Amino acid sequence: MNKYEIIALSQIKNNRLENELRFERLMDELRKDKAFAEAESERDTIRFKIAKLRFQNADLGSLYDDLALAEKRLFSRLSELGYTEGALTPAYNCMECKDTGYANGNLCRCVRSLAYTLIKGNCSTLVTELDDFGAIDYSFIPEADRARYRATANILAKFAEKFPDIKSSILLISGEQGTGKTYLMSVLANALMKKCAGVLFYNAVQINEIFLKYHLAPIEEKDDIFSPLVEADFLVIDDLGAENFRNNVTETYLYELLVLRDSRLTGVTTNLSSPQILSRYGSRISSRLFSKNDSFGINLEGQDLRFIKR
Ligand SMILES: [Zn+2]
Numbered sequence: 001m002n003k004y005e006i007i008a009l010s011q012i013k014n015n016r017l018e019n020e021l022r023f024e025r026l027m028d029e030l031r032k033d034k035a036f037a038e039a040e041s042e043r044d045t046i047r048f049k050i051a052k053l054r055f056q057n058a059d060l061g062s063l064y065d066d067l068a069l070a071e072k073r074l075f076s077r078l079s080e081l082g083y084t085e086g087a088l089t090p091a092y093n094c095m096e097c098k099d100t101g102y103a104n105g106n107l108c109r110c111v112r113s114l115a116y117t118l119i120k121g122n123c124s125t126l127v128t129e130l131d132d133f134g135a136i137d138y139s140f141i142p143e144a145d146r147a148r149y150r151a152t153a154n155i156l157a158k159f160a161e162k163f164p165d166i167k168s169s170i171l172l173i174s175g176e177q178g179t180g181k182t183y184l185m186s187v188l189a190n191a192l193m194k195k196c197a198g199v200l201f202y203n204a205v206q207i208n209e210i211f212l213k214y215h216l217a218p219i220e221e222k223d224d225i226f227s228p229l230v231e232a233d234f235l236v237i238d239d240l241g242a243e244n245f246r247n248n249v250t251e252t253y254l255y256e257l258l259v260l261r262d263s264r265l266t267g268v269t270t271n272l273s274s275p276q277i278l279s280r281y282g283s284r285i286s287s288r289l290f291s292k293n294d295s296f297g298i299n300l301e302g303q304d305l306r307f308i309k310r
Contacts, residue, residue, distance in 0.1 A: 001107065003231055004198050008114035009101045010224040016092070016099035017221065023090035026083075033081060039074040046070050118198060126201055127182050131190035133157035141180070149180060152298050156184055160191035163265070164233060168296040170258070171267045172289055174274075175300035181269035182238050184300075188267065189236055197233040208243035211253040226253075230260045240270040241280065251282055258288045 001009070031037045046067045053060050075085050092099045097108035130136065133153045141149045152173070159166060171188075173181045189199045202210070207229070214225045229235060235257075243250060258266065268289065270277065278286040289295055 004115035004118050005107065005111055007198060007228040007231065008111045008118055009107075010228055012094070012099050012101050012111060012114060013224055019092065019099070020090050026087060030078070030081065030083070030087075033077070036074070036077045036081065039070065039077050043067065043070040043074050118200075126186045126189060128186050129190060130187050131194045133160065133187055133191065136187065148300070152184060152300055153187075155296075155298065156188045157191075159265075160188055160195075163192055163195060163197065166265050168294055169262055169265060170289055170291065170295035170297075171265060172295055172297040173267070173269045173300055174272065174297065177271050179300045181300055185236050185238060185267050185269050189234065192234045198231070199234045199236070200228065200232040201236040201238065203238040204240045204243040207237050207254075208246070208250055211249050212246065214253060215249050226257075229257055230264075232264070234265050234267065235261065236267040236269075238269050240268050241272040241276070245280060251285065254281065255284050255288070258285065262294075 031040070046063060050060060050063050050067065053063070074088075078085065078087065094108060094110035097103040097110060099110075101108055101111050103109075133156060136153055138146050138150060156171075159171065173185060175181055186201070189201050193199050210225060210229065214222055217225055245251075272280065274286070274290055277289060281289075290297065
């Protein structure tokens with residue numbers, strides 16, 4: 001299994017956990033309804049009787065008819081509560097492996113397919129599919145800012161060219177909202193994916209949610225949640241500062257992540273200035289993000305590009 005398949009497998013398993021949890025919650029909710037709970041319990045009792053009698057090779061009598069009736073009652077109550085029959089089984093994305101990642105003892109096709117998607121990157125937050133810095137259209141940039149923007153693109157193009165042989169572990173692009181940071185980081189992500197790098201592109205809100213999930217997860221599930229972030233060849237944290245800062249979660253795990261990703265490139269975009277980063281995230285994170293040896297920082301100040309028509 002290659003590392004993309006490992007990442008894909010852990011995402012698929014996470015999905016399964018989430019879906020099963022959602023399913024359990026829904027069932028708990030439905031069972032608060034007396035009629036539903038009774039119908040379900042009646043159905044289960046009949047099922048149990050059938051199983052037992054079949055095991056004894058005994059006569060089942062009219063039990064299958066009883067079961068059909070009990071199911072009908074259950075489904076009709078379910079429908080009155082506003083749900084379809086499908087609600088009574090957990091939802092799986094892949095019916096072949098029920099999101100376990102394995103079918104007939106082999107890695108399921110869905111894992112390979114997701115691994116490929118990961119490498120190609122169907123990241124929802126990528127704002128462009130452009131993967132070639134040479135093809136950037138600079139006409140949408142105000143003339144006064146064009147030289148600086150072009151210079152930044154050229155630096156990132158070098159990163160893409162040299163990757164994975166990069167000395168810096170942090171690539172930090174800062175600047176006001178709408179200066180095109182996410183756009184340039186997206187082009188870089190696409191360019192690296194073209195080189196078959198495993199790229200994860202998250203905005204800070206998403207990363208923070210993953211941190212919280214990691215924080216709350218039982219110990220045996222923690223690794224599956226955190227390791228894709230650590231193992232991605234290129235991880236982007238877009239718009240650092242937009243997340244809802246949680247002291248014992250955001251700071252703790254962001255720092256842990258940066259430490260563990262020491263030898264891998266992490267791209268960060270932010271509207272925050274360095275003093276703002278220091279006061280929000282503390283000195284441990286700040287000194288990593290602005291490390292003289294390991295961090296490459298670009299400030300992209302300028303007019304708000306989002307308001308300029310392409
Ligand atoms: Zn599958």
